[in-house]
Amino acid sequence: MSTTPIQEHFYPDTKLSPDVLIRLHELMLRSRLLEERLIRMQKQGDGYFWIGGPGEEAFNVALGLLVDKGRGPAHDYLHLHYRSSATMVAMGIDPADAMRQMKNTATDPYSGGRNFVNHYSIPEWNVVPVSSPIEVQFSMAPGTALVQKRFGGRGITIVQGGDAGTAEGDFASCLIWATRPGMELPVLMIVTNNEFGISTPAAEQHGEKRIADRGKAFGMQTAVVDGNDPETAYLGIKQAMDYVRSERRPFLLEAKVSRLYGHSSSSGANFVTGESDCLAKFEKRLEERGILSRQKMDELRVQETQALLEMSKRVRTEPQPKGPTIYDHVFAPTEVGGEAKARQDAMCAVANPAAINNKEQS
């Protein structure tokens, strides 16, 4: 069972240096502006559907800064969801790539125009494909964590989902698989709790007061952090991560976050008043503490906005994928029974006569 007592809350006593705070701010701002640009693109017809994470920047940027980025089990695996754009921005994606996915261009590096915006997939950084079904990532996380457990080192598996999704069996799967006695897995389970499913309030969905408490039955370390405060979030994530990295055991971290533009474009994607805005609050604090001036922050905002606008204009001109490419990448090429490959192609093609015709045309 767990080696240290289960913690109720984090009370970080360390403070972050001004450098880190400035970095956090820059990335939070870039993430917010990117999402706002993506929303605008969708509303202007440069994309079909928007879903993303404005409101979660404080937590997700902190997470992205703390990830051990790289390929293979020595580094962290990320099983994220569609509100994780700020984590990706903090890890260093080119924001234009998110726009490419929004515009479903052939140049979209994550899915080649096949998947929704903010559905990342970056093998070089162990970011496994984000998928639409809620919570399935919690079933997959024990697999990558098992490889890391065997591998040793300090790489961990990070899996993240929303609060409503914890009702799915996959969440229970992860609790069970990560905590088998003697086979505990290095998984950081994160629930970003914005108190809503699409429109269903948390109170109508589940009875437990704190989702993190579900880890207690499994002898897990758990904590709840204020995900709207980048400092608390940073220190909370770091503490949880350090535990998982060194103990090779799971940790369940619940972060209270806001959902600033509703569920997705299907609910309008308009700014919601009445939710706490982590960026606005942080900017106020930075100003009060004399770390950044209002003017400096305004300048940065103008600069970033302009850069993102330019990017979106460029992305708009990039090519769309061609219809017949739907037959690409159904199967990875195989050396085994090589002749079967031709058969495979014949099957795909002839079963879809339209495809043959398209192929001839293209």
Add this chain to the structure above:
Amino acid sequence: MATMVQAIRMALHVGEERLGVTDVFGQDLGPPLGGVFTQSQGIKCSWNSPLDERGIIGCAIGLALAGARPVCEIQFCDYAYNIIDLLKLGGGMYWSSNGQWNLPLVMMTPVGSGIHGSIYHSHSFDATATHIPGWKIVMPSNPRDAYGLMLSAIADPNPVMFLAPKALLRAKALPGEEIPGEPDERALSKMIDAPLGDRSKWTPSWPATPDLFIPIGKASTVRPGRDVTCVAYGRMVPLCKKAADELASDGIDVEVIDLRTLIPYDWEHLRESISRTGRVLFVNEDTEVTNFGEHLLRRTVEELFYQLLAPPRLLAGAFVPGVGLADALDTASVPQKTEISSVLRELARHQP
């Protein structure tokens, strides 16, 4: 000669020794049992998972994403229905990431009726499985094919479903169905069947069997014939072959094809045979509405219509919610030899 379950075990052994298999896992696959059909006895990397099918397939996907080579099992295919979305996710991983992530994993699961398994241990999975793009799907009908297809499934960089017809798991191999290098039946059993009772000190001694890869996507003609083509897979293959052998005494010469791989299926092989005989029967056990055989039939009609001498036929399981326990219910649910014979006879006699 090996039974199919012994063949699977030997293939898993070759898999972990020479093909990089890292995990053979699922409910009861680890010691002491080694699988409810004994399929993983003596496999060093086998382990017991929680009773959680979603967790099993999810973990296999995670393992494969992180570079491991897992073989996982769903104890009976009837219980794979609660993992359909994860199968869709796994099958779609390569495509939806535009070729960035492939999943080298095998999911094995016992399928079909024939062991009086009643409502929840008799179902077939081929119709459902073939409806989930991105998976290769194999179903052996004899020990040699089981061995060779399992090796190919393991070596394939894609997710492969290995559907094991449970009624054939313990059936004796026929001449020609042996695995090169295997000793005789008694010697083999002594070497690789775990003893009853305490197994804690037992270790298997594996015969030296070769890397026999039976290519995925290649059918085999198990009985050449002139008059009618009969296409089957899994448990229906020996049944169709028997029916065909019997019809020979009436002067009806049936060609029996074992599809072996359902996806990607060997259309060239089928086309050649059907074009030659002009008459075809597809046989499988799954329920008949929206059946994989219907797809083959549709393609036959669309592409070979003018070569046909008789309406192509499908014999499949009854479209009812389950396979009943009582003998008569069990046999009424899935195609039987007499039925197969009579349809083959009708087809052979049909005059255009």
